[in-house]
Amino acid sequence: MDIVSNFPVDINHLINSTIWVLLLFSVIASGKSPTVRWIVSCILIARTLDVIVYPWSLTTGSWFYIIISLQDLALLLAILFRFQITNNLSNNNIWIISSFSRKCAREFKLTSNEIMYILILSMSIFINIASLIERGIRKLTEYNPMFIYNAFEPSKWVLTLLSVMAICSLTIDALRGYYADKRVEKVS
Incomplete structure (x- = not known):
């Protein structure tokens, strides 16, 4: 019986590890x-932080939903404001990051896969906030919604599966050279 109760945790760890390897391959x-x-680097960093923080955040009660929403929001903002972030990083002298950021700022284009990923992150944040509200209703009233x-x-x-599909599609498009050399403007 003890093995069966630990089974979902092992599957979660296996799936997270598989996604992490997929992200590393995509980078x-x-x-x-x-x-x-x-x-993909932003998603890999966010996924790594998620794997590190997730066990602790489960012990925080209602703060769990806020913590994972903030992680999703940070990734969403890193994608939406990529041009500004990479432009600022390219103007600094930070080892390899500046040259990589300069290339990224020059070849900026918001892809359809990124838009899909932004929608997935938005849905995740919405579900987290709705869960937090429902938890608050259960704690503060006699009504016990469990929807x-x-x-x-x-x-x-489902959102994880959709995000993996978006990342795979993005990587396949990159391998085809679909997003290569699409310059927008020069960065000083």
């Missing part, structure tokens, strides 16, 4: 496209 494979490498609570994990799995 390497997207070498010709700084645009794709930027988004979002019961749908939380399946909804997150």
